[in-house]
Amino acid sequence: MSRGVAHETTVLPGFVAYLDEEPVGVATYRVTGRECELITLDSVREGAGVGTALVDAVVEAAxxxxxxxxxxxxxNDNLRALRFYQRYGFDLVGVHRDAVAASRALKPSIPEIGLDGIPIRHELELELSLPSSTEPT
Structure with missing residues (x-):
């Protein structure tokens, strides 16, 4: 779920990361016009560069x-993700207050309490500007 939209992640384009021939992460995304939404990013090897490699691949695809x-x-409860994305270069551009209530109406399995015992209530939107390869960065 993102911004009130349910995503069928099994049909989205994406990337799988491997370490020693073992799958250790996956990212899915969707491109709409001049925007690309990173839908999922999952890694089972934290600190091994898996998330960074997957986001790099999505950036190039975008x-x-x-x-x-x-x-x-x-x-709002996903503090590790916020740390990762901000270190990568994403900017926090929106706080959608109480947006998870609408998502929970569509997907009741979203828990009330999330990571570190923090109530899950708000969606936080982050973005990364993608200048074309011909534009100076």
Whole structure:
């Protein structure tokens, strides 16, 4: 779920990361016009560069598709993700207060309490500007 939209992640384009021939992470995304939304990012080897490699791959796919913006939504309880994305270069551009209530109406399995005992209530939107390869960075 992101911004009230349910995503069928099994049909989205994406990437799988491998270490020693073992799958250790996956990222899915969707491109709409000049925007690319990072839908999922999962890694089972924290600190091994898996997330960074997957986001790098999505960035390149987004650029190849002509996207100028890569964005994502996470919830207010996901402090590790917020740390990771901000270190990568994403900016926090929106707080959608109480948005998880609407998502929970569509997907009741979303828990009330999330990571570190934090109530899951808000969606946080982050973005990364993707200048084309011909634009100075």
């Amino acid at each position: 650029r190849a598709a002509g996207a100028g913006r890569l964005w994502l939504v996470t919830t």
